[in-house]
Amino acid sequence: MTQPEQPALTRARTLVAGNSERFARNVFARLFAMKPVLRELFPAEMARVRESFVDVVDHVLASIAAPDGHGELVDFLAQLGRDHRKYGVVSEHYWLMYDALMSEFEYAFGAGWTDAAEESVGQAMLLLTGVMRGAAESASEPVQWQARVVQKFSITRDRAIVRLVATGPHPAYAAGQYLETQIPQWPRTWRNLSPAIPDNPNGELEFHVRAVPGGRISRTIVSETRVGDVWTFAQRHGTMQLDPAKPSLLIAGGTGLAPLRALLIDYAQYAEPAPVHLFYGTEYPGELYELGVLRQLAATNPWLRITGVTENVDDPWWLTDAADPRQWGLELVYGRVGEVAAGYADWSDRQVLLCGPAPMVFHTALRLRAAGVDADAIAHDPLT
Numbered sequence: 001m002t003q004p005e006q007p008a009l010t011r012a013r014t015l016v017a018g019n020s021e022r023f024a025r026n027v028f029a030r031l032f033a034m035k036p037v038l039r040e041l042f043p044a045e046m047a048r049v050r051e052s053f054v055d056v057v058d059h060v061l062a063s064i065a066a067p068d069g070h071g072e073l074v075d076f077l078a079q080l081g082r083d084h085r086k087y088g089v090v091s092e093h094y095w096l097m098y099d100a101l102m103s104e105f106e107y108a109f110g111a112g113w114t115d116a117a118e119e120s121v122g123q124a125m126l127l128l129t130g131v132m133r134g135a136a137e138s139a140s141e142p143v144q145w146q147a148r149v150v151q152k153f154s155i156t157r158d159r160a161i162v163r164l165v166a167t168g169p170h171p172a173y174a175a176g177q178y179l180e181t182q183i184p185q186w187p188r189t190w191r192n193l194s195p196a197i198p199d200n201p202n203g204e205l206e207f208h209v210r211a212v213p214g215g216r217i218s219r220t221i222v223s224e225t226r227v228g229d230v231w232t233f234a235q236r237h238g239t240m241q242l243d244p245a246k247p248s249l250l251i252a253g254g255t256g257l258a259p260l261r262a263l264l265i266d267y268a269q270y271a272e273p274a275p276v277h278l279f280y281g282t283e284y285p286g287e288l289y290e291l292g293v294l295r296q297l298a299a300t301n302p303w304l305r306i307t308g309v310t311e312n313v314d315d316p317w318w319l320t321d322a323a324d325p326r327q328w329g330l331e332l333v334y335g336r337v338g339e340v341a342a343g344y345a346d347w348s349d350r351q352v353l354l355c356g357p358a359p360m361v362f363h364t365a366l367r368l369r370a371a372g373v374d375a376d377a378i379a380h381d382p383l384t
């Protein structure tokens with residue numbers, strides 16, 4: 001394959017960026033016109049799909065011109081191809097998508113659609129659709145698996161714990177990873193959720209969910225999920241892990257505790273692992289719902305130290321029936337969890353894991369870096 005021409009790729013990126021919403025709409029319109037049944041594979045609300053789609057097209061156009069090989073790009077597209085199996089996308093659909101993309105680029109380029117432009121853009125789109133198709137064809141794991149809700153209870157008015165049991169064998173996930181999840185109330189719509197317990201032979205799963213403002217899926221889980229609902233899972237992702245040979249600092253915001261909790265339970269299997277200090281923060285003391293469980297874990301695992309952090313000293317009037325975390329005798333500090341943790345000690349020798357609301361993770365990482373922690377030592381899931 002000859003190196004695609006930079007000017008044509010740059011022009012293609014400019015055209016897409018000029019009106020990315022229209023570009024994506026037109027490509028999908030062309031695709032659905034060629035095969036109307038494909039519309040059923042996508043969620044009713046396409047805005048997020050279109051946004052991600054344009055990001056991928058732009059990423060490919062930007063990366064393919066790089067002279068130093070396309071290793072990372074190929075890995076990225078291969079993962080995307082495996083992920084897309086859950087939508088019911090099959091090989092033939094990738095050829096149709098290639099045709100839809102090329103027709104739209106031809107339309108967008110207008111008189112500028114020269115042989116050279118067609119060849120360069122064609123190579124990029126062939127790479128995009130070809131790598132995704134190839135990876136999907138060679139993937140060996142089941143596309144989807146299911147689990148049934150066996151228990152659900154509210155922690156506060158906008159947070160719930162949901163427990164499920166897998167209905168059959170499922171691909172194991174590593175503690176700290178998150179799973180692509182679909183709930184029956186929102187068919188064909190996928191969200192990432194982090195299990196709060198490690199993978200286990202009984203297929204038991206536990207999720208801690210906050211109804212985030214504007215979050216359709218999380219709100220539905222908190223308000224509508226019932227025992228007996230069947231959830232569907234697809235790929236697992238995420239690279240957060242704990243090396244038992246290195247001391248760690250874990251900082252959790254609210255239900256962001258979930259994957260760190262799974263990691264701690266998993267970590268407890270080691271005989272004498274390196275120390276771990278967990279800072280667990282919420283807005284109000286009554287929201288530190290997991291302190292009781294964490295205290296039990298710390299009582300039998302001397303390597304674990306826990307500090308609860310709350311922004312407010314007292315609970316608001318609406319936080320009823322909340323347990324007072326002071327009863328567990330654990331350290332409780334007031335402030336924002338990231339600021340409290342960063343100023344608490346010298347963490348420069350620690351591996352650091354962060355999880356919680358995106359602004360909290362972002363600000364905590366900044367604070368830690370300002371306090372001398374190396375950026376490479378800090379890990380968290382992608383911020384969305």
Ligand SMILES: NC(=O)C1=CN([C@@H]2O[C@H](COP(=O)(O)OP(=O)(O)OC[C@H]3O[C@@H](n4cnc5c(N)ncnc54)[C@H](O)[C@@H]3O)[C@@H](O)[C@H]2O)C=CC1
Nearest residue numbers: 194210253254255256281282283336337356357359360381
């Ligand atoms: N794998 C992942 O990335 C996971 C992410 N989450 C996310 O974690 C969030 C948890 O929400 P809640 O339980 O309501 O936690 P929350 O909103 O009550 O926040 C908990 C902590 O974050 C701090 N915080 C909040 N906003 C901040 C800001 N702008 N700057 C600095 N610190 C801030 C608070 O001071 C508190 O200590 C959800 O948005 C959920 O999507 C939850 C589970 C897994």
